[in-house]
Amino acid sequence: MKNNLNIVQLKRNGFLPQRQKDLFSMRIGVTGGHVDAGQLKALADAAEKYGEGYVHITSRQGIEIPFIDLNDTDAVRCNMDDANIRAGVAGKRVRAVVACQGDQVCNHGLIDCQTIAERLDNLYFGADVPYKFKIAITGCPSACLKPQENDLGIMGTVHPKWSKDTCTECGVCIKHCKANAITRSGSTIRIDKDRCILCGDCILACKKDALQAEKIGHTIFVGGKVGKFPREGTKLVELFELEKVYDIVDRTLDLYCKHGREGERLGDVIDRIGIEKCKKGLCKNPHPN
Ligand code: SF4
Ligand code: SF4
Ligand code: SF4
Structure with a gap:
């Protein structure tokens, strides 16, 4: 012994x-x-x-x-x-990044979750933080990896664009849109941006290529957690480019380490400081492009 x-x-x-x-x-x-x-x-x-x-x-x-x-x-x-197997972490540290197979395997995947996970893990895995910090990456708004339940969640999203040229007015996209965001007016297909959840199901459903991805990007949630005191992650940005996402992850961890008190999760820090103040620090340019 x-x-x-x-x-x-x-x-x-x-x-x-x-x-x-x-x-x-x-x-x-x-x-x-x-x-x-x-x-x-x-x-x-x-x-x-x-x-x-x-x-x-x-x-x-x-x-x-x-x-x-x-x-x-x-x-x-x-x-x-x-066997090149590293030790897992517990306690007050950044935990292993979780991710689905994203666009490399899943039919619905919009982003390469595994590559993002590897990069973030290389940068932050095991880093010391005030309490714990969990990151999830999910390939589309089906959200299989529950980005809203993590301190930081990244979700693939797509903005669809309709083109009249090849549309046969079959109505299949309307049936497939679970958000009821698509309507037809005469021979025109309209997408209600306020209803659209950027899932891309209509693009997959249209066999005539009349719906295409106008922009694929990343939606980020911050401050989510489950457990005894659950908190749903706050949507920070939508349809962001990947390099800007890495900047936000870095700033988020920086904010957490600077302002987090012992035992506080990021969501507690956000609630204490105020989301608007946090947003200013995390996304200096809150609009994509
Ligand atoms: S989140 Fe989307 S891409 Fe990831 S496994 Fe689920 S359906 Fe597939
Ligand atoms: S599924 Fe495609 S072809 Fe059919 S109505 Fe929709 S956009 Fe047009
Ligand atoms: S992206 Fe999703 S929510 Fe938006 S219009 Fe297409 S099916 Fe509907």
Whole structure:
């Protein structure tokens, strides 16, 4: 048995204490839910050798191997290093970014969520913050990754444009628009911008290419959280270009670290300071382009 048990260091290495004495659930750091086959094999081997033969999939696309004995923590960490598997984080730090497969796999995807997730993880994963900071990236307004429930959520959005030339007036787009944003007036298709949720379903539905993407961009939510005191994320910007999104993420973390009190989530900081003041700092140019 190890002497001078250093729980802080064990947690830093992804070993979270279980309710059972000297047993740990080892959390690994997964980015955007992506784990390659070689890593899966290494995890399976570690679960059999050091755990109880199973892994636990967490609510945020993470993986934990429970029931690791304190005496095995160094050995299992070495095995993980060999398989290029990093430790997960807990406590007052930026957590692993969660993301769907976006436009690289999903038919509805509007943005490349995995690439954004990797870049943000490289920049911020594990950084110290006043409490915790969770980022989610979702490919379209179906919002499978729940961007409104994270401290910062990024969602792909598209502005559709109708062109008369190839439209056959079939009405299929009208049926597919769940927001009831499309109407036909004579031979003209109209899109109500106030109703449109920028989902792109009409573009997918139109087989005549009469509806196309005029602009694809990113909508950002800030201050969302669930748990004991849930708060829905506030929509900050819509249809933003990617490089501007990275600027906003950076400014958001900066604001959180400067103004966040111990134990406060970003949403609490926004409520205390006021969303309008926060908006001024976060998006100096609140309009795309
Ligand atoms: S959010 Fe959209 S792109 Fe992502 S998995 Fe769901 S439907 Fe597909
Ligand atoms: S689905 Fe396409 S072709 Fe049919 S009415 Fe709509 S825009 Fe025109
Ligand atoms: S983008 Fe979505 S909400 Fe907007 S008009 Fe098309 S189907 Fe309707």
